Amino acid sequence: MRKWENIGDKTIPLLFIFIILVFWQLIVDGGIIARYILPSPYDVVVVCIKIIPDIKEHIWTTLQEALIGLVVAIALSVILAVLMDNFTLLKKAIQPLLVVSQTIPVMVLAPLFAMWFGFDMLPKIMVVILVCFFPIVVNLLEGLNSLDQDLLNLMKSMKASRWHIFSLAKFPASLGSFFSGLKIAATYSIIGAVIGEWMGGKSGLGVYMTRVRQSFALDKVFASILIIIVLSLLLFEIIELIQYLAMPWRRAIK
Amino acid sequence: MPIIEDVSFYLDQNEFVTLIGPSGCGKSTIFNMIAGIVPVEEGKVFIDGRDCTGEVGQVSYMYQKDLLLPWKKVIDNTILPLIIKGESVREARKKVIPYLKLFGLEGFEYKYPFQLSGGMRQRAALLRTYMFSKDIVLLDEPFGGLDAITRSKMQSWLLEVIEKVKASVLFVTHDIEEAIYLSDRIYVLTERPARIKEEVAIHLPRPREREIVTTTQFNRIKRHILLNLS
Ligand SMILES: Nc1ncnc2c1ncn2[C@@H]1O[C@H](COP(=O)(O)OP(=O)(O)O)[C@@H](O)[C@H]1O
Ligand SMILES: [Mg+2]
Numbered sequence: 001m002r003k004w005e006n007i008g009d010k011t012i013p014l015l016f017i018f019i020i021l022v023f024w025q026l027i028v029d030g031g032i033i034a035r036y037i038l039p040s041p042y043d044v045v046v047v048c049i050k051i052i053p054d055i056k057e058h059i060w061t062t063l064q065e066a067l068i069g070l071v072v073a074i075a076l077s078v079i080l081a082v083l084m085d086n087f088t089l090l091k092k093a094i095q096p097l098l099v100v101s102q103t104i105p106v107m108v109l110a111p112l113f114a115m116w117f118g119f120d121m122l123p124k125i126m127v128v129i130l131v132c133f134f135p136i137v138v139n140l141l142e143g144l145n146s147l148d149q150d151l152l153n154l155m156k157s158m159k160a161s162r163w164h165i166f167s168l169a170k171f172p173a174s175l176g177s178f179f180s181g182l183k184i185a186a187t188y189s190i191i192g193a194v195i196g197e198w199m200g201g202k203s204g205l206g207v208y209m210t211r212v213r214q215s216f217a218l219d220k221v222f223a224s225i226l227i228i229i230v231l232s233l234l235l236f237e238i239i240e241l242i243q244y245l246a247m248p249w250r251r252a253i254k
Numbered sequence: 255m256p257i258i259e260d261v262s263f264y265l266d267q268n269e270f271v272t273l274i275g276p277s278g279c280g281k282s283t284i285f286n287m288i289a290g291i292v293p294v295e296e297g298k299v300f301i302d303g304r305d306c307t308g309e310v311g312q313v314s315y316m317y318q319k320d321l322l323l324p325w326k327k328v329i330d331n332t333i334l335p336l337i338i339k340g341e342s343v344r345e346a347r348k349k350v351i352p353y354l355k356l357f358g359l360e361g362f363e364y365k366y367p368f369q370l371s372g373g374m375r376q377r378a379a380l381l382r383t384y385m386f387s388k389d390i391v392l393l394d395e396p397f398g399g400l401d402a403i404t405r406s407k408m409q410s411w412l413l414e415v416i417e418k419v420k421a422s423v424l425f426v427t428h429d430i431e432e433a434i435y436l437s438d439r440i441y442v443l444t445e446r447p448a449r450i451k452e453e454v455a456i457h458l459p460r461p462r463e464r465e466i467v468t469t470t471q472f473n474r475i476k477r478h479i480l481l482n483l484s
Contacts, residue, residue: 154317158338159310159311249324
């Protein structure tokens with residue numbers, strides 16, 4: 001197995017996906033599964049390219065909801081995590097609630113949001129916030145906690161203010177975890193928006209998916225899934241790029 | 255069981271005094287008490303005759319770990335105490351630049367700590383400690399993590415630097431040779447709970463050459479402390 005270790009991190013999963021896709025293609029082409037039940041990967045890509053010009057609006061709506069939700073979730077998480085980090089009582093009070101909030105299935109909350117906030121963007125954004133909030137807060141809290149106790153003492157011995165301890169040490173020390181949470185949140189955000197849209201609305205990938213599903217256009221359902229995957233990966237990569245730019249010392253380590 | 259029991263010692267101006275004792279006997283705890291970051295249950299700390307027990311910010315303190323901030327370049331690490339005092343990065347950098355050469359950091363100021371060797375990192379940490387500019391400097395096993403050759407170079411270098419910048423140094427180590435080579439006086443501590451077993455004055459001439467560690471006088475002191483520690 002040793003020689004596998006020399007192959008790049010991405011080669012093996014890509015190869016694996018490729019094998020699955022070829023297998024899938026052969027099953028459909030060989031007529032083992034009928035095309036109207038399972039479209040082949042090739043068909044999905046062709047349909048996807050064909051429909052993109054028509055559903056640009058839908059994609060844009062979903063993307064907007066995801067991005068707005070993500071940004072709001074980041075802002076809320078940072079504020080809450082910093083407060084919790086500074087006030088132990090608050091941390092003790094809120095931490096269990098955070099976990100409980102994650103045990104409620106989104107599929108249950110999404111229709112409630114639709115009932116409370118109507119069929120515009122707001123309920124979808126709420127779903128995005130809900131799914132993105134938790135990974136960011138948890139990771140950021142862990143990051144803020146990760147500061148070396150000796151470094152903390154050293155700064156105290158220099159008479160550093162709470163603000164200086166936070167801005168010079170705690171916050172930068174937490175950035176790695178923060179971005180880990182952000183990447184998870186980014187990948188959740190698109191699907192969060194889509195789930196919100198399944199509950200009804202005028203525009204969005206989720207709305208489009210509901211329509212094509214009802215007309216049994218399975219190839220278009222799969223094409224939508226493909227678009228969701230691509231958008232999610234795109235957001236993930238953007239966060240990764242921001243992290244690369246924001247943490248130049250990580251590059252130095254490598 | 256108390257960590258420290260009845261430990262009493264002094265440090266004169268521009269003097270180099272070392273506390274030597276087995277690992278875990280409470281040396282770092284003594285330093286933490288002087289620096290005001292752990293509470294003192296009994297006893298007092300006086301600086302210039304003033305009771306400073308439990309006060310932070312009265313001494314420059316360096317840990318065994320370099321504790322450099324990985325996210326800051328070397329120069330910005332060394333100015334940390336100035337930033338904490340409220341100076342701007344520009345002002346502070348201007349102040350530290352004249353010292354970079356003396357501390358052997360020239361050419362490394364815009365690198366990140368990860369790009370530096372262990373010895374260079376300790377130099378940066380020492381410069382940061384110096385920039386806090388208190389008359390008393392506490393050094394807790396600053397070379398403990400270095401290999402023997404680097405450690406020996408750093409000891410000679412430290413003597414040179416102290417010669418130039420004039421500081422009163424309180425030093426901790428469990429390396430007898432290091433203690434004798436660097437110090438004017440040595441306090442030998444016992445196992446936990448720490449008590450002072452003996453005070454040894456080192457009357458070796460200064461400036462000290464590296465070869466001094468091979469002289470009979472040096473070895474006589476070494477033998478004496480060695481027997482006393484065990
Ligand atoms: N924060 C702490 N709480 C309780 N015990 C501690 C703490 N820090 C150190 N100790 C104990 O105090 C003793 C002395 O520690 P320390 O001062 O670090 O020793 P040294 O620096 O001489 O190796 C050790 O036995 C250690 O386990
Ligand atoms: Mg120690």
